[in-house]
Amino acid sequence: MRFRWFHILLVFPFAIPFSAGCSGCNKREANTIVIVSSLPRTGSAKGQTDTMVNGIKMAIDEYDGKVGDFKILFQDKDDAEASSGQWTAAAETANANAAVNDKDVMVYIGPYNSGAAAVSMPILNKAGIAMISPAATATGLTKKNADNKDEPDIYRPSGKLNFTRVVPTDDLQGPIAARFIAEELKKKRVYVLNDNERYGEGIAKEFEAGARKLGLTVLGNEKINVAQQEFGSLMTKIKNSEGGPPDAIYFGGTTQSKGGQVAKDMIKSMPNCVLLVPDGCYEKAFIDSAGAGLEGRVFVTFGGQDPTRLTGAGKTFVEKYKEKYKTDPEAYAVYGYEAAKVALAAIKKVNKKDRDAIREAILGTKNFSEGAIGTWSFDENGDTTAQIFTISEIKNGNFVPVKELNGLKPSAP
Amino acid sequence: MLPLLADGNSGNLFWELLVNGLVMGSLFALIALGYSLVYGIIELVNFAHGDLFMLGAAMTYTLTALAVSWFGVVTPGGMSFAIVLGLLLIVPFFCGGVNVVIDRVVYRPLRQSPRLVPLVSALGVSFVLVNIGQLWIGTAPVSLENKAQLVSDASLTQIGEVPIKWKDAVVLITVVPVMIGLTWLVKFTRMGKAMRATAQNLVAAQLMGIGVQRVIASTFFIGGYLAGLAAVVYTLKIGRIEYQMGFQNGLYAFTAAIVGGIGNIPGAVLGGLLLGFIYSFGGGYSQGNWVDALIFGVLIVLLIFRPTGLLGSRTREKV
16 A cells, blocks of 8 residues: 555554653652552442442541641552453452552552452552552351352461451451341342452352341352343342242442342332342442333442441541532442551551551551541551441432441341 | 153243243354344354443443433333333344444445454454443343333243243234245245345356345344344343353354354344253252253253254355
8 A cells, every 4th residue: 555644644643652651650758558459440339339439538638738747649550341340350460560669659558459469469469559449248258158168368468457448348248238138128038149240259159148047048159141131031030039029139240240230120020029129239329220210129238338227437438528529428438448557557656667567557557537537546457446337228320328237247047 | 860840849840941941042142143134145244242232232232221211210011012112122223233334334344355254353343332331221230120120020821830021921922924925935935035045156146136234234233133032021021131241142052053053043043042041941940050061061062973964954065
């Protein structure tokens, strides 16, 4: 083909990133400490993670970006890819490796997904970087469990703990949903679905165990095919279960793994059935994708308190947030804030640029009350002792809390 | 193993799944026709076709949102009927137009290149369309019902104890006449004759005075038109759209086209329906996550025994 000047113009946009590659990398000062967050910033979780990152930034701003002798630099990293619309192991691995190789990185806030945590935990553990997840709730990440005997030791190759989380775990959240069905809704027959992912399958199992303990009839626990665009035939099958349709369906999964479509198809096919979903669906995107008629039909459990129910420092946080960003924070904003506060408090206490010391300080957090969710501690596994759960329904396109339950209260026999 | 026609509930299940399979199958068939028509004429697997379907769904959503902002709240009834009719008129033309533009800009300059070149370009076009979709509807899935309930969730009628929903009826009422129309177009019109001639031998058709480029452009238009139509009825039935929906639906449709014998019009319809039934019964009688394994298992077995698909004929060796 004949050479045309036009082709140079076509190449031009691709050349820019390479030539301008180093205009952004201004040299850091020696007393800089970097806090990295690794959250799905692309795809349908973006709305949720936007408010988490805002929460983290607010915490750092409260210190004016300086803690002790150190300047705090925050890096907002994405562990999702546009092509998949949700987190990918490749992106999460890249973020973890980048954190390990950057000697200034002391704290890793994230990830959002439990599956992503399983990927990055061993990498960061070897380097001794502390992780504080504001959202990953799978039980096996920190506790021994029956499903996988190797957990959680496989995530701790160095033998030391480095993973903490400011949200309660799924072995509490699953049974809470069962309790709500049995005690509040007074329903008897449930059908369990899960998305075949680390988080969804795990929490569905915890739910099933909890439901059986409470004497509910479990009609089935089935994996859905998340690649599928609709679940009409699955719902037809569930509707025709032996003994009639179930009173309730539990879906262990997230908005990204088609939670909205499950809700939509259930509402259409079973008029007397309710759906319970875990915190992976506790975001506006879930309501947007689920469509109309959700009122009184869909309930969401969430390991924490709804922004509207927070008191004291939490209320102040929500007000400041609204003032600064002109929108209501999503549920996890306060947990992003809390995670960053824990990190900053540990750095302040240690006042050294030392991964190990900061990691130990974070794991040793006891009776922490500088954040927005009250006073709590990390236990010997790195899990929070704050265990209030909120169950919300959906009204006029918003989550409205209907019940708060304490995860540790023993279930009624 | 399968209580196919047992009494009571499971008998009901069978018939409900049958209806569901028929509806999903017709949708797959509509999209599959787009693959098959284009392949039949220029032997190009247009990988961007599924994403064109996604753009159609996005257009459906946007137009519905526009209509709602003009007319206020829309509930099933007279006004929603008018909107559905409007969608069925506009969106297919939009998709057909986009497909023609894609052919003119991307595929036509590559007509003389080795066959792999347009194939790879089709993948490129697919990425471009996905990203347009992402900019258009955003990264999060959206629901048409949040704008307007255009088609009621209620049942139109019951056959025995099996409800036929309005949403299923809309799909079948649209799809069946279109397929008859397409068959008529290809079999009995001048344009159809020109299309068949071009498919048989492009050079010979050109020598006979057929405007080959125009015929190819028309084929792209028809393929796009069907994808647009599928997008409208799909969005009315399923309701949730997202920028990635083109991939899975495109993959199913492409599989349907191959099962039926790619390049063959009745084959695409047959393949689509067969796939719809496997999809529906697979989801109903086995675990949901086995559906894809079943579909592609059938594809493999079929290709072993009939490499050209159900109705396909052997492509002539090109010298």
